[in-house]
Amino acid sequence: MSVARYVAPDTLEGIVAEMQEQEGSYAFMAGGTIVQPLLASGSWLPRTVIGLWRAPLGAIERVNGDVALGANARLRDVALEGLPGGLSDAARQVGGPAVRNRATLGGNIATGRGDLIVPLLALGARVTLASTKGTTDLSIDDVVDGATGEVSALAQGELLTRVMVPAKAERGVFMAVGRKAYNTPCVATVGVVANFEPDNRNVVKDVRVAVHGPQPWPQRAGPVERALAARELNAAAITDAVAALESVGDGFSDSVASADYRLKISGVVLRQALEKIAGSSRQ
Amino acid sequence: MSDATVRVPQGNGPVGASVEQADARSHVTGHTIYVDDVQLPRLAHMVLARSPFPHALIRRIDLSEAEKVPGFIRALTAADVPKNIYTILGLIGFGLDEERALADERVRYIGEPIVAVIAETRAGAAEAAKLVRIDYEELPAVFDVEEALAPGAPAVTEWGINAFDFDGRPFRQVRFGDVDAAMASADHIVEGRYQMSPIEHAPVETTGCVARPEPDGRFTVWTNTQALNMSLDLTAHILQIPTRRLRFIGGTVGGGFGGKVDGMVEPLATLGAWKTGRPVKYVYSREEEMVVSSTRNGVRIYMTDGVTNDGVIVARRVRSYIDCGAYSRHTPYAVQKHAANLAGPYFIPNASFDIYCVYTNRQPSSAMRGFGVTEASFAMEVQMDRIAELTGLDPWTVRFRNAYHDGDLRPHRKPVEDATLIEAMQAAARLVGYELSPELLAMSSKPREV
Amino acid sequence: MTRSATVRFTVNGEETSIIVDPLASLQTVLREELLLTGTKAGCRQGGCGSCSVLVNGELELSCLLPIAEVEGCSVETIEGLSAGEKLHPIQTAFVENFALQCGFCTPGMVMATKALLGENATPTKDEVIEALSGNICRCTGYEPIVKAVMDAADRLKGSDEVSLVGGES
Numbered sequence: 001m002s003v004a005r006y007v008a009p010d011t012l013e014g015i016v017a018e019m020q021e022q023e024g025s026y027a028f029m030a031g032g033t034i035v036q037p038l039l040a041s042g043s044w045l046p047r048t049v050i051g052l053w054r055a056p057l058g059a060i061e062r063v064n065g066d067v068a069l070g071a072n073a074r075l076r077d078v079a080l081e082g083l084p085g086g087l088s089d090a091a092r093q094v095g096g097p098a099v100r101n102r103a104t105l106g107g108n109i110a111t112g113r114g115d116l117i118v119p120l121l122a123l124g125a126r127v128t129l130a131s132t133k134g135t136t137d138l139s140i141d142d143v144v145d146g147a148t149g150e151v152s153a154l155a156q157g158e159l160l161t162r163v164m165v166p167a168k169a170e171r172g173v174f175m176a177v178g179r180k181a182y183n184t185p186c187v188a189t190v191g192v193v194a195n196f197e198p199d200n201r202n203v204v205k206d207v208r209v210a211v212h213g214p215q216p217w218p219q220r221a222g223p224v225e226r227a228l229a230a231r232e233l234n235a236a237a238i239t240d241a242v243a244a245l246e247s248v249g250d251g252f253s254d255s256v257a258s259a260d261y262r263l264k265i266s267g268v269v270l271r272q273a274l275e276k277i278a279g280s281s282r283q
Numbered sequence: 284m285s286d287a288t289v290r291v292p293q294g295n296g297p298v299g300a301s302v303e304q305a306d307a308r309s310h311v312t313g314h315t316i317y318v319d320d321v322q323l324p325r326l327a328h329m330v331l332a333r334s335p336f337p338h339a340l341i342r343r344i345d346l347s348e349a350e351k352v353p354g355f356i357r358a359l360t361a362a363d364v365p366k367n368i369y370t371i372l373g374l375i376g377f378g379l380d381e382e383r384a385l386a387d388e389r390v391r392y393i394g395e396p397i398v399a400v401i402a403e404t405r406a407g408a409a410e411a412a413k414l415v416r417i418d419y420e421e422l423p424a425v426f427d428v429e430e431a432l433a434p435g436a437p438a439v440t441e442w443g444i445n446a447f448d449f450d451g452r453p454f455r456q457v458r459f460g461d462v463d464a465a466m467a468s469a470d471h472i473v474e475g476r477y478q479m480s481p482i483e484h485a486p487v488e489t490t491g492c493v494a495r496p497e498p499d500g501r502f503t504v505w506t507n508t509q510a511l512n513m514s515l516d517l518t519a520h521i522l523q524i525p526t527r528r529l530r531f532i533g534g535t536v537g538g539g540f541g542g543k544v545d546g547m548v549e550p551l552a553t554l555g556a557w558k559t560g561r562p563v564k565y566v567y568s569r570e571e572e573m574v575v576s577s578t579r580n581g582v583r584i585y586m587t588d589g590v591t592n593d594g595v596i597v598a599r600r601v602r603s604y605i606d607c608g609a610y611s612r613h614t615p616y617a618v619q620k621h622a623a624n625l626a627g628p629y630f631i632p633n634a635s636f637d638i639y640c641v642y643t644n645r646q647p648s649s650a651m652r653g654f655g656v657t658e659a660s661f662a663m664e665v666q667m668d669r670i671a672e673l674t675g676l677d678p679w680t681v682r683f684r685n686a687y688h689d690g691d692l693r694p695h696r697k698p699v700e701d702a703t704l705i706e707a708m709q710a711a712a713r714l715v716g717y718e719l720s721p722e723l724l725a726m727s728s729k730p731r732e733v
Numbered sequence: 734m735t736r737s738a739t740v741r742f743t744v745n746g747e748e749t750s751i752i753v754d755p756l757a758s759l760q761t762v763l764r765e766e767l768l769l770t771g772t773k774a775g776c777r778q779g780g781c782g783s784c785s786v787l788v789n790g791e792l793e794l795s796c797l798l799p800i801a802e803v804e805g806c807s808v809e810t811i812e813g814l815s816a817g818e819k820l821h822p823i824q825t826a827f828v829e830n831f832a833l834q835c836g837f838c839t840p841g842m843v844m845a846t847k848a849l850l851g852e853n854a855t856p857t858k859d860e861v862i863e864a865l866s867g868n869i870c871r872c873t874g875y876e877p878i879v880k881a882v883m884d885a886a887d888r889l890k891g892s893d894e895v896s897l898v899g900g901e902s
Contacts (some may be wrong), residue, residue, distance in 0.1 A: 002754075003756055004735060006799070006801055008801060029799070032797050032798060033779055033794075036756075036779075036796070036797045037778040037779060037797065040758055040761075041778075042409055049756060051801065051802065095867060096865075096867020096868070097866070097867055098782065098792040098793050098848075098867045099779060099797075101791045102793060303829075304828070306836065307828045307831075308824075308828060309836070310835075310836025311827050311833065311839055311843065312771070312824060313770070313772070313810070313811035313812050313840045314771065315836055320764070320770035322765065484871075487835075487838050487869055487870070487871055488775060489775070537775075537836070537837030538835045569775065569780070569781075
């Protein structure tokens, strides 16, 4: 058994036409960092593989105070853009340099577990999907189901084509535990983007907190956000926010870390992220 | 800054000189041929169907679906193996014929090899191996060394007891002096429980070989084994052919560290070449290297020392459980080394050691970088630091006062010769700029005055 | 079987055209079709870096690249660095700094070094560690490799060495 056909259209329209023709028995491959090993090992053998690499979906453009990132934008390029909310920081620590030369933003999101989802959640990114029925815009919140970790939006024949994030965030940070350059994998990640009251720069106006640690998938940490909203970001607020993490999940165990450790580390990283935000000036 | 110098003896050839590594140029230009680089005409590929269960009976093997895969050539089962035993230490009369080259009735660890599939391509062999249908009856499994020795534990071994027999005992025993009396006379008792998890060697090059049948009835085998002669002997033994029919080419190993001493792949690849008349390549995938290939033993050590107020150890009692996994392989040898090194470079006048080689349903362990000894060193060095904490002495003093001298008897009754721990520690202190007390500076490894 | 395609690309300056499964990895094509076995296969999943090559001057893991996406590209492998007996300065630096033992990770390390020095001729030690973070070595403990890369940077300072395929001194 093997893949019957490989096509790599030059345009988005070409890709959508293939999606139409193949009707569900296809898989997408952009940079190949995730799909190629699955194909090579025989773990996954769809009838057709639609290569996304040749379509012009990789541009990164500044548009009216926002940044529009094509789904094919390489993590290497995302890392160099100086994007807020730690999005560029997150891209910089995925894999190694060779992986970042190929791995794409779209692929990272499509796994439902990619490291970029946390900062995208914190930034409130918007995502454009293309399908045989046209295009849809939705919030990144709707791409990954926070309760189950399912990448529900992308499962049904839709292709992520573009991600929009604000060009600036008032105060934002992404933090990960894991020394990537020393080949130790990531234990937990936290992303926080906060806006403060114009009249009182210490009081949180609104905040988005995303974590990947309490559960095996990245998600918004609602209880943590509620613990911080409309409050002064002081030591007490930070302590309450970290305590609220336990309502988000119990941590999860894998070969890298136990559930207990992971949950504890998530709390430590959240604290560090919030303290950094409290102490930082406008981004 | 230290005034320690390295004395380079004159007239000792390359000693002290910088010599280019013999194969450096070949490695750095990509010209070195490793096993997976061997390309031959009509090369076929071998992939194993392996047990997904830690402990199970094999009820039925059905190859009909596997045989339909395009490029399928042949599948080997236990019945095809001329002498279906595999135990590396059996070659030197030390081990048991307890393991099979291909499992017949029972599997004892996840990944145990059952069917060797040979096909035209690696992908075809992998696909066919996945389609081998095996009916199992799962059995209870045990994964902890002490649980495995408790009454009622699932029996991993054929003979029912989950411990290797050492001269009629289920453990290797060392007895020296009178431990009970010495412990009673000690000022302090220091107890520790030390544990090391199994460690995977994870060489960047996975285990593998290529076997080619020659027109004269011999086989040429390229292999990355660290133990070329043992692999050759084992292959001859399992295939029941004289060793002169085997020509093994090796010595180029992409990382071994003890993980490539088991000779797991050559017998099956050579058998495959024999049965098909084709050259056969059998190289582990990265997953197999991690999950199936041997590890360093997991070990649990209970160490109790009787110590004087001066930090001198008067007695040591140790019970160690070395986890050999499903089959013993090199572990009995690890036990020997462990037992012989539990005093370390120290003089322990009263000692009692019980060292178990315990069977569990984990992947079999084998050699790795000083296996048996490393674990003992870890436990006893932490123990020495704890003795220092307890007695209020510094860690140097504790070690100097316990260091062995020439002529001291080790617990297994071997007299110490060429002891140099004291001098080495004195040199180390100089190098790091640590000032030793006059007592320690005056010490030497010369025999003790009686 | 996947419908074959013709793929044209250059390898170490030589034009090559093959008819092949478009989803075969560049690693498989190099090693099994072109018999350039200097590029290694340590994991086939992008984890070890031993398959590192340069494609259009950028560092890539050849096990992750379907050959179809190499169409029209310029590929550099370890074999292209030395010219007969003459080593590339990066290779000399590795030899003289004992930056290898079993040698299996070495081609990947050398290519990663070439990619780094092509973009950053004077890396700091941290930048070297970052640049090699996709290459695993189980033998050396990395220190001699980092030293070799810093040494290679010194040797190449002021020369156009790094951009030449099959470089000469």
